[in-house]
Amino acid sequence: MKNVLSGSSGNGEKYIRLGSLLLMLIFTVCSFAVMWTAVSSFKRISSAYDSASEGLAAAQFAANHIRRAAGDITVYSAPDGSLEKMVISRGDGYDNVICASSGVISEALVPEGTETSRGQAIFDVGSVGIYPSEKAPRTVRIEAADAEGKVCTVYAYTEKRITFVNTEAETEK
Amino acid sequence: MKRSIFGTRRTASGVTVDSFFTELALAMPVFALCCCAVLQTLAVSRGRARTEETKAAAIACAQSWCDIYRGCGSAEKAAEELFGELPAECMDGSSFAVPADMCRKYFPDRSDITIKITEKTEDSGRNGIVCGQLYTSDIQILWQDGEISASSVCYNPFPAVVHTENAVTEEGR
Numbered sequence: 001m002k003n004v005l006s007g008s009s010g011n012g013e014k015y016i017r018l019g020s021l022l023l024m025l026i027f028t029v030c031s032f033a034v035m036w037t038a039v040s041s042f043k044r045i046s047s048a049y050d051s052a053s054e055g056l057a058a059a060q061f062a063a064n065h066i067r068r069a070a071g072d073i074t075v076y077s078a079p080d081g082s083l084e085k086m087v088i089s090r091g092d093g094y095d096n097v098i099c100a101s102s103g104v105i106s107e108a109l110v111p112e113g114t115e116t117s118r119g120q121a122i123f124d125v126g127s128v129g130i131y132p133s134e135k136a137p138r139t140v141r142i143e144a145a146d147a148e149g150k151v152c153t154v155y156a157y158t159e160k161r162i163t164f165v166n167t168e169a170e171t172e173k
Numbered sequence: 174m175k176r177s178i179f180g181t182r183r184t185a186s187g188v189t190v191d192s193f194f195t196e197l198a199l200a201m202p203v204f205a206l207c208c209c210a211v212l213q214t215l216a217v218s219r220g221r222a223r224t225e226e227t228k229a230a231a232i233a234c235a236q237s238w239c240d241i242y243r244g245c246g247s248a249e250k251a252a253e254e255l256f257g258e259l260p261a262e263c264m265d266g267s268s269f270a271v272p273a274d275m276c277r278k279y280f281p282d283r284s285d286i287t288i289k290i291t292e293k294t295e296d297s298g299r300n301g302i303v304c305g306q307l308y309t310s311d312i313q314i315l316w317q318d319g320e321i322s323a324s325s326v327c328y329n330p331f332p333a334v335v336h337t338e339n340a341v342t343e344e345g346r
Contacts (some may be wrong), residue, residue, distance in 0.1 A: 023197070027204060038211045045219050056229055059238075067240070135254040136244030153279070154233050155255070157240035 054116075055146035056154075058105055058123040062130065062142050063156035064088070065096060073162040075130045081166075083128045100128045103147075132164060200227050224318050227283055231314045234279045238290075238312045246327035248292040248310045256288075280316075289313045297328065305330035309333035 016121065062083075066073060071089025079086050088096040097108045097119065108119025115161050126145040133139035138157055145151045234255075241251040248269075252259055256275040271288040280286045290312050297307040308327045314320065 027200065030204070031258060032207035034208050036216060042218065045215075045222055053226060056233055060233055063236070063240075068234035076281050092231065104344070130188045133254060135250050136241045139241055139254075150281070150340060152230075152233070153237070155249065157239045 008166065045078050047131055054123055054143045054151040055125050055150060058125045058128060059142045059144035059154040061105070061123065062128065062144075063099065063154045065098065066140060066142075066162070069158055069160045071141040071160060073158065075162065075164050077129070077164065079166060081129050081131070083130050085108045103127060117150040130164075132162075138162075205261035223282065227316055228319055228321070229288075230279055231286075231316070231319070231321040234288075235312050235314060235321050238310075242249075242310050242325040243327055246308055246329060248290055251310070252290060281340050283316060283318060285317045287315045303331070 031046070057122040065086075065088055069088045070090040073089070074087045075083065076085040076087075084101040085100070086098045088098075090096060093112050095110055095112050095114070097110055099106050099108070099119065103124055104121050104130050105125065105128060106119045106121045109121075124147075126149060128145075129143045131141045133141050133155065136155075137155070138159065140156050140158070140162065142154045142156060143151055144154075184247065206240065225318050238251060238255055245251055245254070249259075252269070252271065256271050256278060259269065259275070260272065268289065268291040271290070273284065273286070276286045276288055292310045294310065295307050295309070296305075298304045300303045306329050308329065309324060310327075311322065311324045313322045
């Protein structure tokens, strides 16, 4: 079978045609370029989706804990309004403690009254804040900003007593 | 021997095609098809990620609405808390549609979101005695690829009426 990529000279030596070599080189470079673009785009789509859903997931996580709280809730906020710690009493001798430090949200189950810094990290977002709602009683507003600064807002209603504490003033709601 | 620009040669035994142009004619369309397939896959992935993100945001928005409504019992106040002050022209009796620019607070990447809120009131009681009013509010979030609906209820009891001897005293609750 005749090999289309190569030929033979008059004295029987085999050679590869220059045009075929160039063609193979062009196709190889273009294939690598297309594959690299595809992988980069997949990574960009994936990271954008993860980042956006991470902020919303963190806000929903905090909201669900507040909604199904069995006991009193105490929210500790930094002077800039960002969440430092939220302690939810379970009523069985244990507290659920959700800490936020440098955007990392962690959860721990500790005996009632225990001072704890952080537990198992669950989310990594930009910042989280929990504020009382201005128009709806017994409702709180949770704002979670992802790494790119996009803010997700979720509201949660609770029948339990919720107390907001910051370093400047203590507010009871 | 005639040779055309298309690489065909008319020889004594018929028309032959130069191998270099054969490769071009066969390989280029295949390469182009592969590139199109990769780009189409990227577009589908991006669309799917966008749909999932919109669905998660819609569920969070609907849950927030339900919680705020439970807290304040008024669709107008709840909409003001969730979306901001609504213009008077979008109110239509017991239902209203949230303007598109206000929907961007929860759906910044989409322009095809429509949010419709309805509220109805009915008397609630037992054994033929009306004891209060039941407020029910429905929120419907629609976009091109899906729909999320949620319903919230708020009960407003009437003040209790106590009968005493030759006197009727009304106690607020």
